[in-house]
Amino acid sequence: MSVRPKLSVNSEHETVHSVVLTCRGNSGATLEQKSVIREIILLIDNSKIELCHLETRDDQPLVGKNEETGFSCILLLRCTLDALELTKAQMKLIKGVTQVITDGEGFTDTVDTRIRRFDLRKMPRQEIRRTLAFDYRYGNPLPEVEYTAEEIQTWRVVYSKLSSLHSTRACAEYLNGLRLLEKYGGFSPDNIAQLRTVSNFLERTSGFCLRPVAGLVDPRDFLAHLAFRVFPCTQYIRHHSRPLHTPEPDCIHELLGHMPLLTSRKFADFCQQLGLLSLGSSNEEIEQIATLYWFTVEFGLCQEGGEIRALGAGLLSSYGELENAFSDRAEKRPFIPNMTAIQPYDDVGYQPIYFVCESIVRMKKQFRSDSATRGVS
Known part of the structure; x- marks a missing residue:
């Protein structure tokens, strides 16, 4: 019709x-x-x-x-x-x-x-890739995408721009994961890595695997995937006219933001803990767990060698967000799970508030202790 x-x-x-x-x-x-x-x-x-x-x-x-x-x-x-x-x-x-x-x-x-x-x-490239995601069934080989020269140029611009900030702003776990992906996962300024290659590598390092999706996933469904060490990923890329901005997650955000830290087993364990806690939770609890995810996996900061470093994928895949987080405009608060879980956030503009954990290991312990005693409230 x-x-x-x-x-x-x-x-x-x-x-x-x-x-x-x-x-x-x-x-x-x-x-x-x-x-x-x-x-x-x-x-x-x-x-x-x-x-x-x-x-x-x-x-x-x-x-x-x-x-x-x-x-x-x-x-x-x-x-x-x-x-x-x-x-x-x-x-x-x-x-x-x-x-x-x-x-x-x-x-x-x-x-x-x-x-x-x-x-x-x-059909436009975006729609073809969404169709690949809709048609995918768990257990099948992940679909591969042939990216155009224009899309690779968009990737190259973002990759190079972010690299200049990562060396001084990204946490050590991220930088180590990025080096591994550049060596074994097909990452480079001139190549958009395929989800199949990255997923196979993650399974060997942290036990996580990837699943293609067509766009934003409902929070309950997304968290349930994490419980089984599955990370939903898009395969389309933002428009070339705005390489440093995207209104929704794309493969630049997924690959450059999330994948390096998912090579770390201790960070992958934390993601799974969030997912496991969501199973059987009420809608109110799901909202709080999703908020914890937002302020840690997406926009978290951590202490490292007496300095604050970026931990979250929303920071590490966005030049503007990364600059905002380290400016005087942004407020930094210590990560306390029960307080972080109820903090309102901005899902459109730059974040006015960020939470800083002592380390990934400490963040895991805090979360485990809090969820064992009082759930997410």
């Missing part, structure tokens, strides 16, 4: 965003599908957002598997980033919608260019 209204393009730099919704229900033009689409269009009309393009695709179950089928709804919306974020939140409340993903690519593409790139006969 496809709806394509007439467009009035006033500028070649119109802000157009793509959104992919994964929906439950039978495929085809059924009442279930029509109901979801009706709700989506009504929401967009009420939000005064311009719908540039809408199409649906049936999701096919594996041959021989008795699985519920569903469909994906692909939209192109012309709106501001603020309006997009609000609309995404509202879309998640529509009955039947299980996942909402926005495409971080192409913020300066024209409307016509974006629609051509969603032609069924020529």
Whole structure:
């Protein structure tokens, strides 16, 4: 099914965003599908957002598997980033919608260019990689991606820019892991490592393995993966026009941010502890565990040789965030699990507050002691 209204393009730099919704229900033009689409269009009309393009695709179950089928709804919306974020939140409340993903690519593409790139006969690279993630089944070889010269150049820019800061800002565990990945995991400024290569190496060093995903994962699901030493990873890369910024996790964040520390067994153990604690937890507890993850695995700092060093992937994969963390603008607090777990955080801009642990080993002990006595509260 496809709806394509007439467009009035006033500028070649119109802000157009793509959104992919994964929906439950039978495929085809059924009442279930029509109901979801009706709700989506009504929401967009009420939000005064311009719908540039809408199409649906049936999701096919594996041959021989008795699985519920569903469909994906692909939209192109012309709106501001603020309006997009609000609309995404509202879309998640529509009955039947299980996942909402926005495409971080192409913020300066024209409307016509974006629609051509969603032609069924020529799926965009981002969409192809998300399809690989949706089709992946645990136990199969991880899919490999052929990155373009433009994407490799984006990787090279970020890799080189961050390297100049890592030597003085990253913790020793990270630097050691990065050296190992450069030697055995396919890391280099001129090569975007494949998840399959990195996953095979991690299994030998820390017992973790990787799983491809299409975008942000629900916190409960993400933490459950960690419990089994599985780390969800995207395989697409940010748009070349904004190499130092991405509105959602991409493979630069996953590879340069998370992978070096996941080579460390003690850090991998801490990640698994967070995941194990989440199993069977209430929604309120999940929120607190996810907050602990945010302030440690994503944006944690640690003491090292009398200096503060970066520990979190959100810091180590972002030039701007790294500079912010070590500026006078940011507040640094000691890591105390029960206090950290209830601290509100900013998931859009730079962090105003960071938590500093004494070491990874000490952080693990604090977390284990706190979770044994009072859960995450």
